[in-house]
Amino acid sequence: MTQRLMHLGAFLYPTGHHVAAWRHPDGQPDAGVNIAHYRHLAQVAERGLFDLLFLADGVGIRGDDLPALSRTAIRYVGQFEPITLLSALSAVTTHIGLVATVSTTYSDPYTIARKFASLDHLSGGRAGWNLVTSADDFEARNFGLDHQMAHAARYARAEEAVDVVARLWDSWPDDAFPRDKASGQFFRPEAFAPIHHKGPHFNVRGPLNVPRSPQGRPVIFQAGASEPGKALAARTADAVFTATQTVAEGQDYYSDLKQRLPAHSRDPHAIKVMPGVFPVIGRSRTEAEDKFAQLQDLVHPDVALSHLSNLLGTDVSAFDPHGPLPDLPVSAGHVSRQKLLIDRARRDNLSVLDLALSMAGARGHWQITGTAQDIADALQERFETGAADGFNIMGPVLPGGLEDFVDLVIPTA
Template sequence: MARRKDQIKLGAFLLFTGHHVAAWRHPQASVGTEFENYLELARLAEAAKFDAIFFADGVAARLKDVEAASRKAHSGIYPFEPITLLSALSSVTRNIGLIATASTSFSDPFNLARQFASLDRLSGGRAGWNLVTSSDPDAAYNFGHDAQILHADRYERAEEFADVVLGLWDSFEDDAFIRDRQSGRYFDPHKLHRLDHSGKHFKVRGPLNIPRSPQGRPVLVQAGASEPGKELAARTAEAIFAAQITLEEAVAFYADVKGRLAKFGRSHDDLKILPGIFPVVGRTESEAQEKFESLQALIQPEVGLNLISQLSGVDLSAYPLDGLVPDDPPATNAGKSRQALVLDLARRENLTIRQLYLRIAGARGHWQVVGTPVQIADVLEERFENYGADGFNIMAPLMPGGLADFIELVVPELRRRGLFRTEYEGATLRENLGLKHPANRFADAGNAAAAE
C-alpha cells in the first residue's frame, strides 16, 4: 500500500477533569471549573498545532441515580455552556479550531445558526458545530416533553434541522457586503438569499442576519454511527467523531461512510473521519500501566454501573457484578450506535459487568491505548495509513497532565515520521483540516440558471 500523502489531523476533546470517569478523584487532576483551566488547555493544544479543541455538551443533569451521580464529575453538569466558552476562548487564541456540540432535538435552527455564525466571525473562521441528537431522557423533560423522543423521530428532525441551518448560512454570498460609502449601498441585494423553508418540523423564512465568515460557514461535524447517522453524515457532515475500537471496525466504517459520499455529489476529501482515542502515555510500558491503574483504582462500583447505563441505556444494577453481561438486555430508546458498541464489546471479550465498566471507564466506548510514545504513534500510524482514520480526537485521561503528556511525548514522534504538521497551513479551521471553501448554494443555482 502506498503511503498517504496527507498528514494526521488532531483534535483535543476537552473534558474538564479528564476523560476517565474517576479522573476528578486523582490528586493531579485539575478541578477544571474556571475559565483559566480551559485557557491553559486551549493554549497547550494551539502551541502543539492541533487542528481544534472540542467540547461535548448536554442539556440535563443525569441524576436518575442521584447517589451514583453524586460520585461523578461526568454527570451532565458542565462548568460552562460551550458556545459561550468558545466565544471567550476565541479572543485569546489565533489559529486553533473551536468546535462545540449542540443538539438538534432541543434547539431552534435559526438561533443555533446565528450563534455559530457569530462564533465563526468572532474567531476569524475557526468555528465548528458538532450536530447531535439527544438520547438522554432527562433532557426531554426540560423541553416540554413527557418522554424521550424516539430514535427515528430524532433523526428525521435532525435531517431537516441541518438543511435549515446550512441554508441560513448561505443567506449572504461572500462578497455581498460592499459597504460603498460613495454610492450609499451597504450590501448588494442580488447577493442576499432568503431561505423560505417550510417542512414538517420547521418553517423558517430567513435570511440569517449575519454575514458569512472568512471560511464561508462553520465546519459541520457529526458523531452518530447508526444507519441514519451515517447517512446524515455522508450528506451533510465535513468531519465525523467516530468511536471504533478495532482496526478492522475502523477500516470498515471509513470505507462505508466515504463510500456513500458520491451519491450526494461529494468527494472523499470533503469529509474527515476522526476517531476518539484515549491515550495513556508513559516513557516506559510499566509507567504507562501504572498511570492507568492509578485511575482504575479510583472507580466506585455504583459509578461503573451508572456509566454502563448512561452509555448503553441498559440498567444492569439488578444483575451480579461478577456475572456475565446478559445476552438479552432490556430494549431501550438510547443512542443505537453507542449501545451496540458497548454491548458488542462485552460479548466479544466475554466480560463480566465489573470487567465491562472497568473496560469503558476511561474511553467510554472509544479506542483506548496504554503504552509508550512509540507504541502509541505506531497504532495511530497503522490506523491512518490503512484508511481507518484521517486523524484523531485526543481524549486525555487526566487534565491537564494527560494532554501535556501526549503533546510532549507523542506529537514529536509523529512529527519525526512526517505524520503531523509543524506549522498551521492556514488561518481558518477549514484550511487546516484541508476542507474546501463552501460555495453558496443559491449563488451556484443562480449562476447555473443564467448559463442555461
C-alpha cells in the same frame, strides 16, 4: 501527490475523560467553570499543532442516581455552555479550530446558524458544529417532553435542520454589506434573500441576521454511528467522530462511510474520519500501566455501573455484577454505543462490572496504554491501513494527559 496528513482534535472534558479524573491528585476539580484551565488546554493544543478543540455537550444533567452523580464530574454537571466557552477561547488562540456540540433536537436551525456564524466571525473562520440529536430522557424533560423523541424522528428532524442551517449560512453573498458611508448604503437591497423554508419540522423565513462568515459554512462534524447517523454524515458532514475498538472495526466503518459519499456527488476524501482515542502515556509501559491502575483505583463501583446504565439505555443495577451481560432491548438513545459495548462484553468475556470498569476511562472508545512510541505506532497503523484520517485525543486527566501527548507523542521536528 500531496502528502496525506493525520488530523488531531483535542477532545476536552473538563477534568479529563476518565470518570474519576477529578479525584486524581493532578486533576482540577473545578475545571468545568475554570476559564484559566481551558485557556491553558487550548494553548497547549495549539502549541501541539492540533487541528481543533472538540467540546461535547448535553442540555441537562444525565441521570437521577444522586449518590452516583455526586461522585462524578462527567455527566454535564457544573460546566460551561460550549459556544460561550469557545467564544472566549477564540480570543486567546490564533489558528486552532473550535468545534462545539449542539443538538438539533433542542435547538432550532436559526439559533444554530446564528451562533456558529457569530463564532466564525469572532475566531476569524475557525468555527465547527458537532451535530448531535441528543439521546436521553433527562434532556427531554428540560424542553417540555416526558421522553426523548424516537431515534428515527430525531434523525428526520436533524436531516431537515442541517439543510436549513446551511441555507441560512448562505443567505447573504460575500459582498452583501458594502457599509458605504458616502452613499449611506449599509447593505445591498438586492442581496436580501429570505430562504422561505417550510418543512415538516421547521418554518424559517430568513435571511440570517449575521453576514456571511469567513468560512461561509463552518465545518460540520457528525457523531452518530447508527445507520441514520452514517446516512446523515455521508450527505452533510465534513468530519465524523466515532468510536471503534479494533483495527478491523475501524476499517469497516471507514470504508462503509466513504463508499456512501459518491451517491451524494461527494468525493470520499471530502469527509474525515476521526475516532476517539484514550491514551495513557508513560516513560515506560510499566509506568503507563501504573498510571491507569491509579485512576481505576479511584472509581467507585456504583459510579461505573450507573455510567454503564446510561450508555446501554438499561439499568444494570439489578444484574449480577460478576455475571455476564444479559441480552438487552435496543436502546432508544445511544444505539451505536450500546452495540459497541455489548459486542465488547461478548468478545472479551467481560462481566457486567468488568465492562463498567473498563469503560470508566474511554466510555467505549479505543484505549491505548504504553510509551509515547507505542501510542504513535498504534495511531500510525490505523491511519495507514484505512481505519482513520485522524483522531480525537481524549486525555485521561487534564491538563496532564494533553500535555503528555503534545510533549511526548507529537514529533518535534
